[in-house]
Amino acid sequence: MTWTRRAWLRSFSASLLAVASRDLYAHLGTGPVEPLLPAPDAWVVDQTGQRRRLADMLQGNVTALQTMFTGCSSVCPLQGAMFGAVQEGLPRLRGRYPLRLVSLSIDPLSDTPKALHEWLQRMGAGPSWRGAVPAGDVEKLRTALAGRAPAENIDRHSTQVYFFNAAAQLCWRSPPLPQPEEVLAVMGHLAKA
Template sequence: MLRTALLCIGLVIGGYAAAAWLTHDFQVWTAEGARRLEVALQPVPAPPVRVDGPGLPVQPLAQLLADGRTVTIVDFVYTRCQTVCLALGTVFQQLQLALGSDDAGGRVRLLSVSFDPVNDTPQALSGYAARMNADPSRWRFVRAADAQQTQRLLAAFQVVVVPDGRGDYEHNAALLVIDRRGRLVRVFDYSEQQLALDYARDLASRPKP
């Protein structure tokens, strides 16, 4: 009887310790939550991948993001998507409208990154931008140069993209805030667009380090 009780106590303690380790001392319960916490604690530099897009020459992503002046809100999409990407597009349209009505407009910008470089050529991205009524002074579109660099970018920012076997993708949807140094510093759910915008505005208003 005593042996059984001790065994049960040991299992409880072991389970508690494992849960504490997996959830960062119970601060998160999901992989997405862990991702957000890790980014907040340790910003992630933009990986050394090259991107291009409408009106933009081929250049390192870090160069595009780390201009020392602006904070960028980033999402990951593909232009053929008829589900979550449309919701993200609507969110970005609303963010663009909000940025056009305040003085943060010149210090906060939007960037949509395609993870489908084969289909999402600069021409395809240009057409998509037109359908989204994107103002290129506030909202730009890019893709990584090839599939290998795309995977490198997705891995660095922990963006999950899984082919569904029918030519489309399942993927997580989030708003990534990149600071003036080109580092991913916060991740918000796309339903938290106001939080993402407020954080980006605040970050952009801080004195340069």
């Protein structure tokens, strides 16, 4: 009888925490994206120089996407290191869909496919970690990802991770600079969905 009551209290507390967290995340622009949003309609050039639609790059994979630029010396190396740690944890995750990491440059004037390729090499990127540079309106793309207008100064870009399901739909936004374990938990959940 005591165990049943404790189990009920734990379950009730977890439910309250989940609802409170969802409301807090929604206020901060993090957490679940409701309704799910299609990938932004944008053309990108990947680190090999191939031009393609962002949605096509995401389609069929559970993807964690970060924004960055190769000339950044403040948070982008931290973001790269975080994705490096996530990359190491990907083999532990099992699901119905392949997993992919994407580093999306927000500085198409300076970031060429070659520069992006070199940045990915410095970060230790493997085959499941791709890079891309937008071939169009960067501010429109950043706004679509974040759900709000981006900071005007490129150095103050978002450090959130944006999660897409295998149908290339944006379904989750992380808090700023998430821990690798948090990224892996969301990806693992989406891979099983």
